[in-house]
Amino acid sequence: MISKLLRVVRLGLPEDEIFRRLAAATLLSSFGQGLFLACSAIFYVRIVGLTAAEVGAGLAAGTLFGMLGSIPIARLSDRRDPRSIILALALGESVLLVSLLAVRSMVGFAAVVCMLLLATRSNSAVRNALIARAVAPERRVHLKAYQRVVYNVSFSAGTAVAAIPLALGTRPAFAAALLGSGVAAASAGVVTRKLPGAQLCGPPVERGQSAIRNFQYLRVAILCGLLSARMSILTVAVPLWVTGHTALAPWTASALIFLNTILAIALQVPASRGADDVPGSRRMVRLGAVVMLPACLLFALVGRVGTVAALLAALAAIVLFTLGEIWTSAGAWGLSFGLADPSAPGDYQAVFALGVGVGAVVGPVLATKVAVDMGILGWGLVGLFFVVAGVWAHRAVPSVRVPEVSTAP
Known part of the structure; x- marks a missing residue:
């Protein structure tokens, strides 16, 4: 399915290596997100054994932690090569997705989810920073529009595949879904790391006013x-x-x-x-x-x-x-x-x-x-x-x- 989606993306994109690689990375990551998010709530309740209230509290804490924690990580991409940071975050996300299989308590769930949402939100911010540095101003929205289309298509495909573990309802089925999501996240990071462009790792420039x-x-x-x-x-x-x-x-x-x-x-x-x-x-x-x-x-x-x-x-x-x-x-x-x-x-x-x-x-x-x-x-x-x-x-x-x-x- 991934290979077919990749062919669709390549047919719809202009002849631009940066556009193609970023679209391919979006396709991989969004497929994994769709696969994971479609079955994650059921996994937390039926397999891990958490209550709905515990899941909601853990996700709320993780969202807040990810929002605030992403700022210093994104700032790091202003001084370092964002491709390497994205790869590190993607690999971390992959490990954290698989580590959900080891969660047995509310405390462990909250800890993993906080780090997972920190990685995903930071990854999103750094990807946008990469676009700002690698793509000419007049082409950035054009690229973001392509990425949104790819995201919608691939995310939908991921949610469709999630019907399999949801139908089976077994721990091995959910484990396969988490593993697949982790592989998709890591693959997206690898694709992004291979993005061409020496301007992405140039010397630091003098900073202006902090955004916050x-x-x-x-x-x-x-x-x-x-x-x-x-x-x-x-x-x-x-x-x-x-x-x-x-x-x-x-x-x-x-x-x-x-x-x-x-x-x-x-x-x-x-x-x-x-x-x-x-x-x-x-x-x-x-x-x-x-x-x-x-x-x-x-x-x-x-x-x-x-x-x-x-x-x-x-x-x-x-x-x-x-x-x-x-x-x-x-x-x-x-x-x-x-x-x-x-x-x-x-x-x-x-x-x-x-x-x-x-x-x-x-x-x-x-x-x-x-x-x-x-x-x-x-x-x-x-x-x-x-x-x-x-x-x-x-x-x-x-x-x-x-x-x-x-x-x-």
Whole structure:
């Protein structure tokens, strides 16, 4: 399956070695993530013997530890070759995935998960720093769009393969899944380490202001991170709303999420054009946020009309929602690169990722307490939330712009 996916990626990418290798690394790592995440919760409860509350507490602690711990590791990539750091993190992730088989208690689970999420979040930040150093400014969002497409395809393939250990339900089956995830992570690190480019390991340059102390950059990062709360709306609010408050069949919720994935795969690259510089990125963030409002209003309408009208409204809503997702993502990528200090891409990418963490905290609250519990009013408030965050991010950008410096040959 991996070899077939690799051939698909090679057919869709331009003739650029950096693009190809980074896409291949994304394909490998996302396949492993899909395989692992699809069956990890069941593994923790049925095989390790933890309660759902213990799993939730351990993952929450690991998320916080990973978010904060990734900053110093990402900063290291500003002084060292990021390819070597990514390889070390990938190998560490591989070992930690397999070591989950040895977990027998809540303490051991929390310890391993904290280190695992530290490795994965640090790896993500350093990969973005590598893109900032290896790819010309006008091509970075283009690459990120390709990577998102590859991620969606390969992650879906990984979740499909996870059906095997889930169906078998045995310890050896889950062990095979963890081993496969570890091999995928390590392979992605090896592919990235072979990336060409002498500019990735040049001498250190004089650093500017630390990202965590650049409050204007931090504000933009948090606002863009709040827009990422849209994922909780899609994966939590939409299923709960469709199954509990509309005339649609329960399977419609799964079909809508599937349609979102297909549209994102088809439209991510072409719809991301225009976010290649800071002015274009700020406009795209605002456009994507504004589109979220009619999408949310249509979702609200689904709960007030008959079956046929509800289905049409749901389809229109998911199309608009997907466009908003694509545009806000592309705009955020452009701002994360374009507003960063070119001398410290690792530091700035790690701090920008903190905003995504904020969105991950806010998202479930918006999805459950506002959209679902408050009904039509709640959906309207969620749409306004996205508009305010996007417009505020758009207005915040001019005062924080840092001139883009190309580090690519």
